[in-house]
Every structure is written in structure tokens, then in C-alpha cells.
Amino acid sequence: MADYGLSHIIYLWNPSIRMFKKLLATPFTDKGATSVIGLAYNSQNNDFKILRLVSFLWGREAEAEIYSLSTDSWRKVVISMESLRGYEPNFGRIVKIDPPCIFLNGALQTVAITSRHRFILSFNVNDESFREIMLSPNQLDLDGVPVCWTELAVFKGSLAVFIYTDDHWGVFCHIWVMEEYGVAESWIKKYMVPMILNSHFYGNGCTDNGELLIKTAIGLVSIDPESRSQNILAIEDADWVGYAANSMESLILLDGGKKMME
Template sequence: MADYGLSHIIYLWNPSIRMLDLLLATPSTDEDTRSVIGLAYNSQNNDFKILRLLSFFWGQEAEAEAEIYSLSTDSWRNVVITMESLRGYEPNFGTIGQFDPPCIIFNGALHSVAITNRHRFILSFNVNDESFHEIMLPPNDLDGVHVCCTELAVFKGSLAVFIYTDDHWGVLCHIWVMEEYGVAESWIRKYMVPTILNSHFYGCTDNGELLIKTATGLVSIDPESRNQSILAIEDADWVGCTANSMESLILLDGGK
């Protein structure tokens, strides 16, 4: 758990054993610093890791860094992420200037949308070997349509991208699914779902329903039938994100 304004203050919480641990990452002195945080399990080493993606803005220049925390060693280390390290020297793609939340776990890797001054792609972080990779986003067939935002999700067991557009037809959610993980040619647009302006997407249920916060509260939407159900949560203003929960007896002290 972390606050966007104080993202260097992170709490690890295991609700199964009611244990809470405070972690302190590197604080930033730049008010324009942005961060995205993800948590994952390293199955090879029986370890939990936190990935903290940082963007630093100085005028027109930007550089991206990552901080990686290991629970087993109770330590952080820094990595600089460049386009050259991902794909070799290609000056037309610029430098990474921004990461968009959320940072989701899928197929043993954490994923976040990365943005350069000329390019948008999915940055994946393999938890086991701590390597970064580039995954191309779906082809841009929305030229001339205003894109409100792009969000990653796990949709029915596959990596998915939710692209929200706003035009004279209203706000549409385009759901793209990657049928073969890591293969950009396998992106397929499954659904286009009408939604509400200023609504906020939080994630998917296991059966593929969309969890969206509207002015009246949290609702679930079936993208196939487009049926909506109001969830029995009176006040959803506290919601920051959603994730699957699995009980664990893991201690938060690195085994000490």
C-alpha cells in the first residue's frame, strides 16, 4: 500500500496474519516525480518483490528508473531503464518519460504502460530474473478518435488493454486481448463497451466482468451482454485499485 503523493512510503500488509511492515524507498526531492508500484511473488527463490517505476521530468528531458525491493534481503536496488537497453539504439523512440498505472502481475511478470515522446508500449518486468522487456500495444486503428486513457488488466486469463475513446458516439471502452502472450500479432479486439464519462476502471472479475466506479458507486459490467449490476458497496470513494487475494502465512520480516 502506498500514497501517490508519498510513494516512497510503502506498507507491506499480510491480512491473513494481521502483519504490517513499513518500507522506505528513496524519497524524491522533485515534485514532478511520478511513480507506479507493483508487487509480485518470485517462485524460483520463494521471495516477494516490489517494483517501483519512477519518472523524473526536467523540462523536455526525462529519464526513467526502477527500484526493486526483495523481501528476503530487506533491501532496495536501483536500475536505469532506457530504450537502448530494451531494443538497441533507435533514436526515433526517444527516452521513457512516463509510466501509467496500474502495474499488474501476469505470467510471472509485472506490466505497466510506458510512454516516450514518440512511442507507447508495455514494459514487462520478469520477477524471477529481474529483466525488462518491451511488449507492443495493439495496432493504432483509432486515428482521429480522442483516446481518454489506456489501462492494463487481466481479462479471463489473458493480458488485456482497455482503451477508452470519446467522440460523438460517447465514451467507448475497447477491450483488446493478447491471445498469445508476448506476440504482438495476437492482439484482437474482443468488445466495444459503452461507458460513462468520468467513470474509473478498477479491474476485472475472474469471469470477465468490468469493475467501474461511477458517480453512483461501484458497478460491474458484462462486456458481452452489456448488463450492469450495482455492487452492494455504499461508498466507493476509498477504492484505489483491485487485485486478487490469496491467503498466505508469509512473514514480512524477510525470515528474520
């Protein structure tokens, strides 16, 4: 648990046993800096890891901090574009990293943006290496339609990108799915779903069966991309919804956490 700002205070929380652990990452005060945080399970070492990515608008390369629960320690890595794809002139450096940071196929991934390029930054949890996953050129050029924002998601077990557009026809969510993980040529556009109009909304991922979860002024709404039917979910305090992810019960933190107050 952490905010989307630059707070260096992170809580690792196990709701199954009501235990938590407070972690302290590196504090930053740079103006224009933002951070994104992801949680992953390392199956090879039976360990949990936290990846904290910090991007800077001016002058500095993006940085990564990696926390390992087994060692209860952090280490820092600088992410340079040269390390991702070799030296390429006029490529630029990472100036922005967009949440969420999702876990799939043993890797954490998030959308990274340079001054000239947008791509998926992938972090392999087992060997702690970074790689670039290319987006489709068709995702970046939607016939001149203004793109509001892009959002990564796991759509029916596959890596997906939700692209939200807004023009005189309305607001739409374009769902692109990577049918073969890591292969840029396998991107395919599955759906174009009209969004709820006349209200502010935020994407919050999707369910296992592929329904979009959208937070609106009337609450949390699920949208079936095939039938386009909408269902208002009876969830209290939906304003606090962040991002949907699968939950699996565990005894982690039982021997190294603090008990929550009743």
C-alpha cells in the same frame, strides 16, 4: 499499499494475519515525476518483490527500485530505451508510466510512454530483466477518435488493454486481448463497451469472469462486456477503491511484521 504520487513510504500488508511491514524507498522531489508500484511473487526463490517505477518529465531516464522481502533490501536500476531494444534514433526516453502495474506470467507489466511511442514495459520477476511488449498499431490509432486513457488488466487469464475513448457517440471501453502472451501479432479486439454517461468514472480492472469494474458517482459498478448489463455492487466506501486483484491467503510477514492495532 502506497499512493500514486511520489511518496517513498510503502506498507506491505497481510490482511489474513493482520501484520504489516513499513518500507522506505528513495524520496524524490522532482517536479513532474510520478511513480507506479507493483507487487509480485517470485516462484523460483519463494520470495516477494516490489517494483517501484519512477518517471521524469524532464532530463532523466526512468528509474526502477526493486525490493526483495527475503533480503529486506532495495536496489536501483536505470531503465533506458537502449537497454530495451538497442539504439534507435528519434525513439525518445520514457517520460510517463501509467498505473496499474499488474502481475501475470511471472512478470509485472505497466504502460510506458515516450515522446513518440507507447508500449508495455514488462519486468521478469525471476531474472529481474526488462522487456518491451508492443501494442497493436490499431490500438494506437482508433480512426481519429480521442483516447482518454489506456489501462492494463488481466482479462480471463490473458493480458489485456482497456482503451477508453470519448467522442460525440459517447464514451466507450475498447477491450483488446493478447491471445498469446508476448506476441504482438496476437492482439485481438474483443469488445467495445459503452460506459455510464453523465458521471465521472474510473476503471478498476475486472473480475475473473471478465466483468469490468468501474467506479462512478453512484458507487462501484460491474459491467458484463457481452450482455452490457450493469450491476451496482454493495461495497461501502467505494470512493477508496483502487484496483482489483486476486487474493490468496498466506503466512508471509508472520515472523517479520508488526501487528495491527485492533
